[in-house]
Amino acid sequence: MSRSCFGKNVPNFYRQSDLDPEKWTTYVSLVVSYQEVDVPKQFSAELRRDVNARLLAGESVRSLAEELSISRATIYKWKHQALIDAGKRPGTKSFEVDTLAQARRTIRDLEAELALVKAASDLFNANEPISPKASSRLPEG
Numbered sequence: 001m002s003r004s005c006f007g008k009n010v011p012n013f014y015r016q017s018d019l020d021p022e023k024w025t026t027y028v029s030l031v032v033s034y035q036e037v038d039v040p041k042q043f044s045a046e047l048r049r050d051v052n053a054r055l056l057a058g059e060s061v062r063s064l065a066e067e068l069s070i071s072r073a074t075i076y077k078w079k080h081q082a083l084i085d086a087g088k089r090p091g092t093k094s095f096e097v098d099t100l101a102q103a104r105r106t107i108r109d110l111e112a113e114l115a116l117v118k119a120a121s122d123l124f125n126a127n128e129p130i131s132p133k134a135s136s137r138l139p140e141g
Contacts, residue, residue: 041070043070043074047068048078051064051068051070051075051078052078052079052081052082052085055075055078055079055082056082056083056086061075061076061079081094
């Protein structure tokens with residue numbers, strides 16, 4: 001069962017005095033909250049090359065992670081990519097990624113340009129007759 005207060009249904013477990021606006025206390029507060037966000041660390045290419053060389057030489061991921069304070073997951077990712085770059089695993093080599101991305105951008109741009117050319121061609125090749133009074137006449141003289 002509920003009752004109506006200020007046009008809203010209110011459950012019966014509220015006391016009538018709780019619903020009296022004159023007895024309400026207004027609190028104004030400023031609450032500032034901060035959320036900790038873990039931003040990925042940026043490691044230099046030189047450090048990554050050094051770690052990859054040590055991994056390919058046979059050093060363990062655990063010892064490198066403890067020594068350099070880098071997570072094991074990051075080092076495993078680097079190791080996986082280093083094996084691909086060394087030709088010991090199948091996959092896209094890291095130096096091919098930039099070329100591949102550039103090629104995909106070029107293809108996307110050319111497809112957009114082709115779509116524009118087709119739209120313009122359809123516009124000019126439409127079966128609508130051109131009015132002789134339009135500005136399509138060449139000026140005399």
